[in-house]
Amino acid sequence: MDTAQDTQNLNQSQAQPPSCGDSRHLIEVRDSPGKGLGIFAKANIPRGTRILAESSLIKFNENEQPTAKTIMQAFESLSPSQQESYLELHNYACDLDKQILESQTGQTWDELPEMHQRVLGIYTANSFGSIHLLASRFNHSCLPNTTHLYNPTLDKETFHTIQDISAGEELLISYMDGSNWVKSKRQEYLQKWGFECNCPACEDTPEGRAKEEKRLVISLLSGDLEDLLNLDTEEPPEESLKLTQRLAAMQKSAGLVGRELCFSYYYAAKLCTRLGDTRMALLWAEKGLEVNRYCVGEDHPE
Incomplete structure (x- = not known):
């Protein structure tokens, strides 16, 4: 992951804020301790702010189940600069995702070409049902201060603050729909991303x-x-x-x-x-x- 490139992408996306229909000029991508990169507030942001409305880089039809083949085809259809940006995203495939991809390719994970492993791992780690370059930098919390939902009117994934955010605070979303789940079930589900959550709802205090x-x-x-x-x-x-x-x-x-x-x-x-x-x-x-x-x-x- 390249912090400089992420900053460049964010700066470019801020160049035309009226057409974006969001408030991305209020956020920045920077290091988040123990989490890699994250999205942080550059100023105080009130609840209900549309912080980001982002088009997808890779998207499949709602009734289409992505496969290893179609994911690779989608990646190969990107421009060289888009492929470069995609390959800078976090790469992780859990054992279950590997098993599914292995069944689709007829090869073990280790037998797949390194580039295929990388492209597929990035997709499984970053997909909201589609891939968004900037939105992929949101980290998880079981007590999120930001929520997201696809907006068919805009054909974009939108992200809104659901609490007042202070300058310097990290904007966090939930990677799961199970907001009512207890800790053990949440932690089990989060194994898909290969980390143990230590957010305020999960810390042993x-x-x-x-x-x-x-x-x-x-x-x-x-x-x-x-x-x-x-x-x-x-x-x-x-x-x-x-x-x-x-x-x-x-x-x-x-x-x-x-x-x-x-x-x-x-x-x-x-x-x-x-x-x-x-x-x-x-x-x-x-x-x-x-x-x-x-x-x-x-x-x-x-």
């Missing part, structure tokens, strides 16, 4: 253990709510509403203030509607809309 206790309650509440939804008969809305309200309160208390909180608010609104409580339904819906706006922006179709 009194504060970290307190955060994990909240995550355990969230996991249990989610399970209870799912059990109600899986009943053969229609779930009792009163009980579901109580669970959903507790879930939303615990998510907010635990710092999980992204789209998982939005979905809890929206579901509470739906349950209030079923109970005939229009006033509370509107209040919950407004809370959900507020969270959704700072997570995805005003122009997302969802």
